[in-house]
Amino acid sequence: MKKSDVIQLIFHNKLPVEPAREKGLAFAPTNIALCKYWGKRDSELNLPMTGSLSIALPDKGALTSLMLHDNGCDVITLNGKELPGDSAFVLRTTQFLDLFRPERKWFLKIDINMNIPVAAGLASSAAGFASLVSALNDLFGWKLSRRELSILARLGSGSASRSLWTGFVEWHAGVQADGMDCYAEQLKDEWPGLMIGIVSVAEGEKPVSSREAMQRSVDTSTLYTAWPRKVARDLVILRQALHVKNFSLLGGTAESNALNMHATMISSWPPVCYFLPETIAMMHKVWDLRRSGLEIYFTQDAGPNLKLLFLENDKDKIFEHFPQVEMIQLFE
Amino acid sequence: MKKSDVIQLIFHNKLPVEPAREKGLAFAPTNIALCKYWGKRDSELNLPMTGSLSIALPDKGALTSLMLHDNGCDVITLNGKELPGDSAFVLRTTQFLDLFRPERKWFLKIDINMNIPVAAGLASSAAGFASLVSALNDLFGWKLSRRELSILARLGSGSASRSLWTGFVEWHAGVQADGMDCYAEQLKDEWPGLMIGIVSVAEGEKPVSSREAMQRSVDTSTLYTAWPRKVARDLVILRQALHVKNFSLLGGTAESNALNMHATMISSWPPVCYFLPETIAMMHKVWDLRRSGLEIYFTQDAGPNLKLLFLENDKDKIFEHFPQVEMIQLFE
Numbered sequence: 001m002k003k004s005d006v007i008q009l010i011f012h013n014k015l016p017v018e019p020a021r022e023k024g025l026a027f028a029p030t031n032i033a034l035c036k037y038w039g040k041r042d043s044e045l046n047l048p049m050t051g052s053l054s055i056a057l058p059d060k061g062a063l064t065s066l067m068l069h070d071n072g073c074d075v076i077t078l079n080g081k082e083l084p085g086d087s088a089f090v091l092r093t094t095q096f097l098d099l100f101r102p103e104r105k106w107f108l109k110i111d112i113n114m115n116i117p118v119a120a121g122l123a124s125s126a127a128g129f130a131s132l133v134s135a136l137n138d139l140f141g142w143k144l145s146r147r148e149l150s151i152l153a154r155l156g157s158g159s160a161s162r163s164l165w166t167g168f169v170e171w172h173a174g175v176q177a178d179g180m181d182c183y184a185e186q187l188k189d190e191w192p193g194l195m196i197g198i199v200s201v202a203e204g205e206k207p208v209s210s211r212e213a214m215q216r217s218v219d220t221s222t223l224y225t226a227w228p229r230k231v232a233r234d235l236v237i238l239r240q241a242l243h244v245k246n247f248s249l250l251g252g253t254a255e256s257n258a259l260n261m262h263a264t265m266i267s268s269w270p271p272v273c274y275f276l277p278e279t280i281a282m283m284h285k286v287w288d289l290r291r292s293g294l295e296i297y298f299t300q301d302a303g304p305n306l307k308l309l310f311l312e313n314d315k316d317k318i319f320e321h322f323p324q325v326e327m328i329q330l331f332e
Numbered sequence: 333m334k335k336s337d338v339i340q341l342i343f344h345n346k347l348p349v350e351p352a353r354e355k356g357l358a359f360a361p362t363n364i365a366l367c368k369y370w371g372k373r374d375s376e377l378n379l380p381m382t383g384s385l386s387i388a389l390p391d392k393g394a395l396t397s398l399m400l401h402d403n404g405c406d407v408i409t410l411n412g413k414e415l416p417g418d419s420a421f422v423l424r425t426t427q428f429l430d431l432f433r434p435e436r437k438w439f440l441k442i443d444i445n446m447n448i449p450v451a452a453g454l455a456s457s458a459a460g461f462a463s464l465v466s467a468l469n470d471l472f473g474w475k476l477s478r479r480e481l482s483i484l485a486r487l488g489s490g491s492a493s494r495s496l497w498t499g500f501v502e503w504h505a506g507v508q509a510d511g512m513d514c515y516a517e518q519l520k521d522e523w524p525g526l527m528i529g530i531v532s533v534a535e536g537e538k539p540v541s542s543r544e545a546m547q548r549s550v551d552t553s554t555l556y557t558a559w560p561r562k563v564a565r566d567l568v569i570l571r572q573a574l575h576v577k578n579f580s581l582l583g584g585t586a587e588s589n590a591l592n593m594h595a596t597m598i599s600s601w602p603p604v605c606y607f608l609p610e611t612i613a614m615m616h617k618v619w620d621l622r623r624s625g626l627e628i629y630f631t632q633d634a635g636p637n638l639k640l641l642f643l644e645n646d647k648d649k650i651f652e653h654f655p656q657v658e659m660i661q662l663f664e
């Protein structure tokens with residue numbers, strides 16, 4: 001099944017081509033998975049092998065504004081700078097827009113502002129695609145539900161399906177081949193005392209893209225065959241931990257889930273290793289602090305940086321041990 | 333089933349108590365597993381979940397000499413220094429000897445000389461227990477087969493079952509509850525050009541013993557459930573690689589196997605991580621060198637140090653990139 005078939009399923013052959021207003025505008029937060037998305041059951045539609053669960057960073061994300069224009073091509077400005085038409089970012093965005101304009105009859109002036117620290121391993125494509133589909137929905141007056149927007153955002157980037165909401169969000173793996181049961185939903189729980197701290201240990205390009213890395217885990221890691229069982233278990237525990245506000249359970253499960261994801265990478269061939277010496281040093285520091293009684297956990301995505309999980313009460317101690325940390329409040 | 337039952341099975345209730353000669357003497361090499369032993373199906377008898385395959389370091393190991401004496405207790409000298417009677421080493425050795433003297437009627441003066449670099453993560457207990465049972469066999473004139481000695485050595489330390497031979501050795505997991513089909517055997521293949529380089533990145537006590545670490549993998553890592561399938565596959569490939577002398581296949585399989593073992597550790601809870609920043613730095617160095625065309629692989633045991641695998645032809649280049657390496661010739 002192709003992406004364009006999914007578009008037909010959502011719009012029932014009634015793709016609006018006239019804008020409902022002059023400008024479409026939307027913000028979408030980035031998200032950090034406590035239970036990771038790792039491995040696809042369909043790489044065309046970005047259908048995942050398993051469900052996943054994330055927390056949005058409410059103030060970090062992408063604000064996208066759209067206007068139709070007659071240039072004959074899309075013009076994209078990122079953080080005030082116009083991007084070259086042949087850049088990977090523009091090509092990927094244009095290709096995505098083509099899903100909604102099979103005959104390429106309209107073009108957009110796209111202005112994206114992201115306040116996500118670059119190279120901190122914060123999924124910028126998640127916030128980017130989620131804000132893009134929301135802004136399209138706004139511009140054309142599609143009046144789609146968030147669930148439908150989640151499905152559309154997924155076609156751009158898997159984890160973008162989770163960036164339509166703030167708070168805790170669960171993305172369902174679904175079982176259908178068309179992915180119409182594969183969307184995210186906001187969980188009811190809120191947790192005002194919960195915090196995330198971002199510690200950058202290294203900058204620079206990833207050696208392997210997460211798209212390629214997850215495919216390699218699926219294709220070559222024998223241990224990966226047990227990953228879906230690990231996720232099924234962690235999702236149950238995380239939902240329960242959120243419900244009863246058990247921070248040790250939440251933090252431990254998130255950390256274990258991330259380490260299991262990286263375990264499926266180092267067990268691939270050729271091995272994929274996002275650990276840098278600094279990453280390992282910081283892990284040992286977290287474990288030492290935890291042994292000394294401080295409730296602190298980490299999670300790690302497809303990059304070398306760690307995201308610390310802790311409670312607001314321990315804010316000062318965390319800052320003392322990690323002076324370079326950027327702390328993020330997750331709830332008002 | 334208890335260890336003492338295994339002793340009965342081997343000696344048929346005819347445990348000799350009279351020495352056949354004045355002094356028992358034996359050397360046993362240490363060994364490095366290319367396919368790791370990780371996880372037990374019986375922790376009393378050290379029966380492993382899977383088979384494993386190792387290469388002996390022919391000149392590195394333990395030389396043990398034994399004499400009966402009448403002190404009423406065992407006296408152990410390690411590298412010329414008498415060990416305190418309450419040290420862990422003496423207690424573990426005495427406990428092992430008690431298997432052969434249920435009534436504690438005789439005692440030994442034990443002199444062990446090990447030329448294994450301390451804190452390099454080279455299994456000293458493997459060489460130690462293998463040389464101890466061989467020296468006992470010599471002293472008491474048991475005339476046991478190597479296979480029987482392998483079974484006895486296993487009761488002291490699992491990987492000691494592989495230290496009765498030089499060259500490539502495979503340890504069979506067996507299926508019997510008494511472990512009488514769980515012993516090692518020497519493989520026919522020799523590989524004169526093959527070399528191992530030991531690079532010490534860090535010294536000091538392990539944070540978690542390998543005994544405890546493997547048990548934690550078995551008990552808490554979901555990914556561990558796929559480890560036996562990985563090993564089954566790697567054993568077939570390694571045997572084939574030895575047979576056809578395909579070094580890339582041997583090195584790649586050994587490296588992948590080690591990384592899979594460590595993957596089952598970091599996916600445990602609490603996580604077990606023998607990686608230090610220096611370990612990861614050296615891994616990236618190996619991967620960079622390999623990408624640049626140098627055929628070099630690594631393996632890692634339950635410690636922070638890497639053991640490099642390479643061919644004699646590349647000796648000079650390896651020495652250039654790792655000046656601190658200790659190179660070990662595996663065959664004459």
